[in-house]
Amino acid sequence: MFEVAVVSGKGGTGKSSITAALAHLLFLRGISLVAADCDVEAPNLALLLGCGEPLETLTISASHKAKVDPLKCAGCGLCEKHCPYDAVHVSQGKAEVDEIFCEGCGACLQVCPQQAISLAATETGKLYLSKSRYGFPVVHGQLNLGEHNSGKLVTAIKTKARSFKADNGLLLLDGAPGIGCPVIATLSGASLALAITEPTPVASSVLERLIQVVEHFSIPLIVMVNKADLAPSYAQYLEEYFTKRKTRFYKIPYDEAVLASTAQLKPVTEFAQHSKLHQVLSLLAEEIALEADLKP
Ligand code: SF4
Ligand code: SF4
Known part of the structure; x- marks a missing residue:
């Protein structure tokens, strides 16, 4: 499958709203689609795509935690002294591990x-397979509280999503914000990266770091500035900058329908069918379909 990873250097750029809208538009074009939410710390794509109860739930164990056998422990405190994460303490003559801090x-x-x-495998999180209100599969997950192996959970989500092996199909990945492990796991093997930013210097400085990650993997890139008309001169500066770099560039207009549609857990493209936002995202969906050589 052609894999499109939607990523953003920072949170709050509207990445999930745009991913849900693109999924909706690609579905309307009759394209065979699988969607996956790789943001396992704050998943919301399944909500926006109207998924009901999961069809399948899997427990993912990708972490290990220290376990102390109290019958063998002599309370010497060496583990406490050498633990780099302050995760084990001797209390009443026995070592005890705080699993939240144990790495x-x-x-x-x-x-x-x-x-x-000893080290024992522990549950990292859950993986869910659901069906969107449009009928295509959505794979998503949720990291357990205090867990850190989100990259491995993302990889499990992608493996499940890829198992559909749709002919002439597309896998749309909603990545986590940032540039860390879950983002790298999202981008790994992607055919195209859509990097979403805002028209602010803070967002674009984070975007630069994200682009370095994308370029490291040699993934074709499209940059999208969301809510571009809220700061038109900065959006114009970004357009000129990326045009000089020969990076494909889209300006996404601000639309109040995004908030209304999010409140009703629907892609904005169902709400704002004749808006400029719909037009721009339709052009983007068309470009993705052409690049992936996808036909209904
Ligand atoms: S305190 Fe720690 S290092 Fe010492 S015996 Fe118990 S478990 Fe082992
Ligand atoms: S982080 Fe966990 S495994 Fe590592 S030394 Fe501390 S208690 Fe042991």
């Missing part, structure tokens, strides 16, 4: 003279 690094195992510590 599973294994240092305590190395120093324990009693071999009282």
